[in-house]
Amino acid sequence: MIGKLIRYSDHLEERLVLRHIERALPERIIREAQRSFTDTAMGYSIAVTTAVYRGADHLMMVVFEETESEIVAISIHPLDERDVARKVRNGRWKQ
DSSP states (O other): OTTSEEEEOHHHHHHHHHTTOOTTHHHHHHHHOSEEEEETTTOOEEEEEEEEETTEEEEEEEEEEEOSSEEEEEEEEEEOHHHHHHHHHTTSEEO
């Protein structure tokens, strides 16, 4: 994954503008994730790490899909530890 090109989906580009998120943040989250999961319902990968968002440290997630040649970042969201714990507990996310 380290050397792969990361491309942003149109949806992610819209989220960056709407949420006032720095354009480089999704790639940094994917490359430096503290934790990663697989979404069992959709099959996507999830990268989770702490990042500065709206002037403070927040837990952030990036949803992405990895192919042989690239990574496509699909969406980005702030979340909290309860969200992570709930998704793991109910089986939606697997490590």
